[in-house]
Amino acid sequence: MTDAASMVTPDTAALVPTPNEDTLPRRLSDFATFGEALDYAASGKRGMNFHDPRGNLQRVYPYSELRDDALAMARRLMAHGVNKGDRVALVAETGPEFAALFCGTIYAGAWPVPLPLPTSFGGKESYIDQLAVQLASSDPLVLFYPEEIAEMAGAAAERQDCQGIAWQAFAMQSQAEGDLPTAQGDDICYLQYSSGSTRFPHGVAVTHASLLNNLAGHGEAMKLIESDRCVSWLPWYHDMGLVGCFLSLISNQVSADYIKTEDFARRPLAWLDMISRNPGTTASYSPTFGYDICARRISSQTHVAERFDLSRWRIAGNGADMIRPDVMQGFVNAFADAGFKASAFLPSYGLAEATLAVTIMPPGEGIRVELVEEERLSGTPRDLSRPARYRAIVNCGKAVKDMAIEIRGESGKPLADHHIGKVWCKGPSVMHSYFRDPESTAACLVDGWLDTGDMGYLVDGYLFIVGRAKDMIIINGKNHWPQDIEWAVEQLPGFHQGDIAAFSVETESGEEVPAVLVHCRVSDPAERMKLHDQIRDKVRSITGMNCVVELVPPRTLPRTSSGKLSRAKAKKLYLSGEIEPFKLAA
Structure with missing residues (x-):
């Protein structure tokens, strides 16, 4: 150049x-x-x-x-x-x-x-x-x-x-x-x-x-070895791609192979081909949806063991969004014959305000989950007339070098292990400020501690993330995580991760009710109505309430620049009329 x-x-x-x-x-x-x-x-x-x-x-x-x-x-x-x-x-x-x-x-x-x-x-x-x-x-x-x-x-x-x-x-x-x-x-x-x-x-x-x-902190937590090489498709405008898969490699002297993000979207298995060709050990990161796409692209006719060799994939990092244990298990099932080991998974948690990493799972421990009652997650009393429902919460690892973590309750005081509250962190890698925005800086930085905006709990130094506080749907004093509603609808046939956005809306009577926007690939009016009713019943089974169900054209739901679903923008576009649902037959 x-x-x-x-x-x-x-x-x-x-x-x-x-x-x-x-x-x-x-x-x-x-x-x-x-x-x-x-x-x-x-x-x-x-x-x-x-x-x-x-x-x-x-x-x-x-x-x-x-x-x-x-x-x-x-x-x-x-x-x-x-x-x-x-x-x-x-x-x-x-x-x-x-x-x-x-x-x-x-x-x-x-x-x-x-x-x-x-x-x-x-x-x-x-x-x-x-x-x-x-x-x-x-x-x-x-x-x-x-x-x-x-x-x-x-x-x-x-x-x-x-x-x-x-x-x-x-x-x-x-x-x-x-x-x-x-x-x-x-x-x-x-x-x-x-x-x-x-x-x-x-x-x-x-x-x-x-x-x-x-x-x-990246190098120490991942226990980098001489044979490690990074393979990445992550975009360089997102913190995980820029910091984790570009700047970190320079500062820790690691070679890297790159394909562009748009090329991964068209041919996701090229990512795994590149990992297979690496004669050394591989460290490669992806949000959950990247693993999901690859597992879905494998057909029953694909000779996985002949095409791929994933036996030297030492660190299969996962972060940037809520980690789905079911999706990760699906990846293991799809690629075990190619030598992929579940112990390679390396969950982590971070955010741009902490430069990137806050916690990283020790290599080799894989994905560890805890089953937690949904009532405990939402902070509402258990309805003893209904059977207990559980969600699998992923262990996101231990604090990186020099990082301290506290879980704080509504009073602002630290909570003991196993108690869910707001995640705060403090350390040398916490941001200097928001550029030219002292009010927002002061709102999230208090005495050197960063309010991450996420909810979670600690167990023996390991951090479990349960969701983002601002996404919580609060109806009649009861809290519902949108992920729980979205995941439930995704269990119906024909849906993929990112096809559903859940949030609350206000009805004409002033009542708050859950609403879900769902990508619909069905054209027959009768089938659409049937699908609508299935979704309504599924959400009612989760929330105990009737809900607004809107079927929208595929690729309608907005994403962030890194490909994550944006619930807040979906709600805004829906309320403004910019997202137009399909009209259902009466």
Whole structure:
């Protein structure tokens, strides 16, 4: 990328991927700044490897080359008028261009702000709106983007009076002379927007010291070994992809193989093909839905053992959303013949406000669940006239390096083990602040403790997450988790994870009732009515109440930029009339 020739695709047949093992002694992120971490990684042979939609190697990108390109980019940014503390927005496409610009922005003393690519959920205008809102929040000097989305990205930049430049063109600009700024550990390293930050975005300001502390926690908790290699399809605009599968690999000196997120969506099994080809051990993360998609793509005719070898998959990480034990068991059932071991599963819990990881399961312990009465989860008295109902709650592991966790009740005081309350955490990797939003910062940061907004409980130092407090459906004083309602409907034939959104609505009489929006793939009017009644009865069995059931066209329910269901947005679009349910025969 330092000149036009470096943009030419090499002869892929002659490519040799960066190695798993190296003579460079591994350091677990014990650096003062991220630039120092990249400098060290560049002195070894490991690096990044980018693959095409079918998982074929297209570009080998050692950390030494990334560092050279990043330094060149830093000097181009300085020549372009970017100063220390300026924000530089980057559309986060998985590839060497974004990697060099992100790291180059840090070398230049500015703050990179990764922003999402367009997704298949929503159209051109909604993407422009999303970018424009995040640009307004972060107030960057410039927005960089791939040439392919120049029209949309340029429109968003123009709307915010921000300069927009395609990174292919910027790579040809001249470089400034002179010394680069010197970074300190308490300087802001980057801004991270959480995946749901579209209407009221919160840019999480993360310092170098916070980042490096959390990355050291990754390496220690996962017990990284020399033969480990990361394989990832996660988007780089989401914290799990950016921090866990990009920045952590540099700071802990791990080689990686990447396919783009959109390529995974089209051919999810290419992810497993890449893991199979790794001669060393694999560390690879995915939300629950990634494992679910792969298990569903396996047909009875697929010769799993002949196509895949997952026996060396040492860490099969799971996070970013509620972990579904039934889905994970389905993955084990589908790929056990390929050598996959259930003990490889590594549940974790984290959020952008804590840089990323709060807890990680010790390797080898797999997914451990507890069956908890639903009444205990919702904090309501048990109805002794009905049989007890249980939900499997996943153990998300122990606190990472230097992180403290408390479960607090409504009084704000810590609760004992097995008692459900709000999850709070404190440690060096907790965010500096929300960018230019002191009120929101003060609302969730109290005496150094972060209110995560999630509900859970502790047992012997292990954290169990039961749900997100703001998603709770409260009707007639009784609490219901939307996940319980959604999971129940998903047990009916023909539904996939993410097909149902549950929330509460107010009827004309002022009564709060549960409502579910359900993707409907049935066209026959009589069958639709039958399905409607089945869903209504299923929800009534969970809540004891009649509910509003709306059948909506497939792909209607909104997602966050990382692919997670957005219940709050679904409710908003439904109430505003933007989601139009199918009309049912009387």
